[in-house]
Amino acid sequence: MQATLGELGEFGLIQELTARLPRTAAVQLGPGDDAAVVAAPDGRVVATTDMLVEGRHFRRDWSTAYDVGRKAAAQNLADIAAMGASPTALLLALAAPAELPVTWAVELMDGIRDECHVAGAAVVGGDVVRAEQVSVTITALGDLGGRAPVTRAGARPGDVVAVTGWLGWSAAGLTVLSRGFRSPRAFVEAHRRPEPPYHAGPAAAALGATAMIDISDGLVADLGHVAAASGVQIDLHSGQFDIPAQMADIGQAVGVDPVQWVLTGGEDHAICAVFPADTVLPARWRVVGDVHKAPAPSDVRVTVDGHPWDTTPGWDHFTS
Numbered sequence: 001m002q003a004t005l006g007e008l009g010e011f012g013l014i015q016e017l018t019a020r021l022p023r024t025a026a027v028q029l030g031p032g033d034d035a036a037v038v039a040a041p042d043g044r045v046v047a048t049t050d051m052l053v054e055g056r057h058f059r060r061d062w063s064t065a066y067d068v069g070r071k072a073a074a075q076n077l078a079d080i081a082a083m084g085a086s087p088t089a090l091l092l093a094l095a096a097p098a099e100l101p102v103t104w105a106v107e108l109m110d111g112i113r114d115e116c117h118v119a120g121a122a123v124v125g126g127d128v129v130r131a132e133q134v135s136v137t138i139t140a141l142g143d144l145g146g147r148a149p150v151t152r153a154g155a156r157p158g159d160v161v162a163v164t165g166w167l168g169w170s171a172a173g174l175t176v177l178s179r180g181f182r183s184p185r186a187f188v189e190a191h192r193r194p195e196p197p198y199h200a201g202p203a204a205a206a207l208g209a210t211a212m213i214d215i216s217d218g219l220v221a222d223l224g225h226v227a228a229a230s231g232v233q234i235d236l237h238s239g240q241f242d243i244p245a246q247m248a249d250i251g252q253a254v255g256v257d258p259v260q261w262v263l264t265g266g267e268d269h270a271i272c273a274v275f276p277a278d279t280v281l282p283a284r285w286r287v288v289g290d291v292h293k294a295p296a297p298s299d300v301r302v303t304v305d306g307h308p309w310d311t312t313p314g315w316d317h318f319t320s
């Protein structure tokens with residue numbers, strides 16, 4: 001195999017990438033033609049896109065290509081799950097310098113393929129282009145299975161807020177990496193390779209969730225979108241989050257309150273859903289807050305233990 005993308009060429013690269021992809025039952029055609037054909041038994045298609053840019057979302061000295069692939073797919077597939085849908089397919093647009101080793105591109109593809117396998121989706125197409133910087137743009141599709149989508153807009157006063165998945169682990173791992181360390185491994189791995197609880201999205205929809213979101217920017221920031229879309233106030237109860245001893249130790253070592261990671265750290269792609277208060281929730285859900293009527297427009301926001309959250313609520317690409 002040629003060593004770099006420049007030596008391999010565009011169509012050689014496409015051949016290398018697509019040769020590694022399995023098909024699933026939902027894929028009727030693709031990749032290889034002008035477009036793919038994906039079955040949509042529901043009659044509707046859920047669609048989302050997210051891009052990962054080198055330096056902003058990942059560093060090649062912090063994460064392997066395989067990890068970046070897993071994460072890029074996870075970030076997109078989690079958005080499908082957060083609508084209450086099951087992921088069916090994704091498309092990969094890769095921009096990279098000609099000097100990039102071919103092994104980096106194919107390992108990226110392997111990571112995307114394997115994360116798709118976890119979520120039940122298949123890669124059905126993409127694009128490759130030369131650029132100064134590596135960027136990985138994914139578009140994911142999903143199937144609602146006959147149910148209504150669970151949006152950010154349905155939370156009602158009296159509902160409860162519950163989460164499933166990891167919270168704060170990726171942010172703790174990012175802090176460790178930024179300070180030049182490579183351990184504790186569990187947190188660094190959580191940053192490199194998030195594990196969204198995909199099945200929890202459709203399960204929450206089936207349980208009657210009124211609103212749902214995946215946590216990409218930070219719990220306070222992301223629930224802020226739910227509060228705004230639903231026109232409600234959401235109060236989080238900080239005592240409901242357990243801080244693992246090892247996370248507390250890292251916090252102590254680096255001088256960060258780990259509650260900060262849990263409330264405002266993104267990239268774990270936990271699923272946060274709002275349910276009617278009488279819903280019987282399976283054990284994997286943890287109730288972390290409740291929904292209130294907002295007496296004034298200024299109350300449409302997230303509070304923590306009844307107090308406004310006045311510091312940064314999470315990641316913002318243009319201010320973080």
Ligand SMILES: Nc1ncnc2c1ncn2[C@@H]1O[C@H](COP(=O)(O)OP(=O)(O)O)[C@@H](O)[C@H]1O
Pocket residue numbers: 049050079216217
């Ligand atoms: N450039 C854009 N053009 C159109 N819609 C966009 C653009 N950027 C973001 N959006 C939409 O705005 C919403 C919020 O985006 P974002 O915060 O990235 O969501 P998420 O965290 O779920 O990926 C999404 O519905 C997304 O599709």
Ligand SMILES: Cc1ncc(C[n+]2csc(CCOP(=O)(O)OP(=O)(O)O)c2C)c(N)n1
Pocket residue numbers: 050051055056057058059075174216217265266267315317
């Ligand atoms: C090198 C590096 N610096 C900082 C971060 C932290 N970071 C980058 S993007 C982001 C938020 C999530 O990404 P975004 O593009 O906003 O995804 P979306 O909300 O659209 O799903 C965070 C916490 C990182 N992952 N890597």
Ligand SMILES: [Mg+2]
Pocket residue numbers: 049050
């Ligand atoms: Mg996005």
Ligand SMILES: [Mg+2]
Pocket residue numbers: 078079082213214215216
């Ligand atoms: Mg999202």
Ligand SMILES: [Mg+2]
Pocket residue numbers: 216217315
């Ligand atoms: Mg974001």
